Amino acid sequence: MERKIRVLVAKPGLDGHDRGAKVIARALRDAGMEVIYTGLQQTPPMIVEASLQEDVDVIGLSILSGAHMTLLPKIAQLLHEQGMDDVLVVAGGIISDADAKVLKEQHGIAAVYGPGASTHDIVQFIQENAGTRKA
Amino acid sequence: MELATSLLSGNRRALARGISVVETGGTAARALLSAVYAQTGRAHIVGVTGSPGAGKSTLVNALALHWRRQGRTVGIVAVDPTSPFTGGAILGDRIRMQPLCGDPGIFIRSMASRGRLGGIAHATSDTIDLLDAAGFDVILVETVGAGQSEVEIASAAHTTMVIEVPGMGDDVQAIKAGILEIADIFVINKADRDGAEATMRQLRAMLHLGGPPRDGWEPPILPAVAMREEGIPTIAAEVERHLEHLRDTGQKADRERARAAREFQLIVQEAALERARTRLADAGWDALVAQIAAREIDPYAAAAELLD
Numbered sequence: 027m028e029r030k031i032r033v034l035v036a037k038p039g040l041d042g043h044d045r046g047a048k049v050i051a052r053a054l055r056d057a058g059m060e061v062i063y064t065g066l067q068q069t070p071p072m073i074v075e076a077s078l079q080e081d082v083d084v085i086g087l088s089i090l091s092g093a094h095m096t097l098l099p100k101i102a103q104l105l106h107e108q109g110m111d112d113v114l115v116v117a118g119g120i121i122s123d124a125d126a127k128v129l130k131e132q133h134g135i136a137a138v139y140g141p142g143a144s145t146h147d148i149v150q151f152i153q154e155n156a157g158t159r160k161a
Numbered sequence: 162m163e164l165a166t167s168l169l170s171g172n173r174r175a176l177a178r179g180i181s182v183v184e185t186g187g188t189a190a191r192a193l194l195s196a197v198y199a200q201t202g203r204a205h206i207v208g209v210t211g212s213p214g215a216g217k218s219t220l221v222n223a224l225a226l227h228w229r230r231q232g233r234t235v236g237i238v239a240v241d242p243t244s245p246f247t248g249g250a251i252l253g254d255r256i257r258m259q260p261l262c263g264d265p266g267i268f269i270r271s272m273a274s275r276g277r278l279g280g281i282a283h284a285t286s287d288t289i290d291l292l293d294a295a296g297f298d299v300i301l302v303e304t305v306g307a308g309q310s311e312v313e314i315a316s317a318a319h320t321t322m323v324i325e326v327p328g329m330g331d332d333v334q335a336i337k338a339g340i341l342e343i344a345d346i347f348v349i350n351k352a353d354r355d356g357a358e359a360t361m362r363q364l365r366a367m368l369h370l371g372g373p374p375r376d377g378w379e380p381p382i383l384p385a386v387a388m389r390e391e392g393i394p395t396i397a398a399e400v401e402r403h404l405e406h407l408r409d410t411g412q413k414a415d416r417e418r419a420r421a422a423r424e425f426q427l428i429v430q431e432a433a434l435e436r437a438r439t440r441l442a443d444a445g446w447d448a449l450v451a452q453i454a455a456r457e458i459d460p461y462a463a464a465a466e467l468l469d
Contacts, residue, residue, distance in 0.1 A: 060243075071263060
């Protein structure tokens with residue numbers, strides 16, 4: 027039985043625009059992945075706890091509210107505390123290039139996708155970078 | 162075995178990792194299950210099934226909250242179908258269980274059926290064993306019912322609950338899908354809607370048509386409005402009463418013996434096959450298959466020779 031890539035898709039904070047997250051969830055499903063869709067109003071502890079229980083390979087975070095520099099580093103920190111640095115973290119939404127650079131260089135975010143990003147590119151990135159399991 | 166020790170001591174990450182291992186199957190899965198097996202058999206396993214949209218996840222959430230308030234720990238397995246076209250799945254049951262987040266007495270795992278006919282029961286059953294060994298008092302297993310795999314999952318559960326909603330022509334569904342046979346408890350959710358009483362009456366009539374209660378248990382038909390946590394204490398009480406009934410009549414022991422027999426047979430079959438394949442290696446196996454296809458030997462003699 028081959029391993030499936032498990033992805034948790036969440037919207038941290040109070041941003042209520044979930045169309046993008048749903049489009050991504052469907053695209054990942056169509057690429058053969060298992061998507062745990064946790065929806066709106068997720069706090070960083072909720073996201074990390076759910077990711078732990080579901081033993082996901084990837085966390086996809088959607089933020090359009092501008093709160094990404096507060097929420098994403100917090101999530102990265104909690105993941106580190108839980109020893110979950112091997113989980114691939116991908117973010118999407120309204121994030122400036124400057125912020126994306128900081129997130130990638132300083133907070134372990136693997137990739138940041140803005141409006142107009144192709145789902146094909148996102149799928150490919152995940153397939154190539156979702157790590158192999160360490161026991 | 163490190164993963165097993167960690168899991169048994171309450172480490173949640175080990176439990177999550179362990180579930181991934183048993184989902185994948187193979188040698189590692191067998192080693193893990195072997196290491197924890199002695200610690201299984203304590204949890205009350207409750208299956209929850211019903212049509213999509215009936216409110217299963219909401220009800221599971223409400224029941225879990227109820228049992229948590231009583232100080233019991235709850236493990237939840239939520240099974241969703243895999244797309245037969247893409248092999249992927251959207252597992253959206255957790256989203257209904259937000260109030261349970263952050264509670265260390267709860268563990269929720271979403272599982273995709275992965276298109277395994279009957280095989281889903283294998284991975285789910287193994288996951289139930291891990292949650293059992295990890296010490297959860299109640300394990301709720303939620304599936305979209307009811308097909309072959311749901312019937313199999315029902316056989317791993319002590320108590321099976323079927324959720325219906327009023328007036329959706331579900332009476333016909335219930336007869337067709339064999340749901341009447343597997344249900345120990347019926348819940349009519351969204352009971353504040355029109356037609357709830359009629360649905361309950363129809364269901365009661367159908368149950369009576371089937372003759373006297375099976376095994377001395379007449380399945381209760383309980384109304385609920387899961388979203389408002391209405392009707393939950395009664396449902397929880399009936400679930401507990403059912404387990405007592407199974408204990409008192411010796412059926413719990415019978416069911417567990419039957420489950421053990423079924424599982425052991427499957428495991429022996431798998432192990433024998435694997436041993437045979439290892440002995441032959443792929444080239445030898447393929448060569449034998451070619452001989453059989455060419456009628457040079459028959460498969461029965463070939464198997465006998467292989468296994469002796």
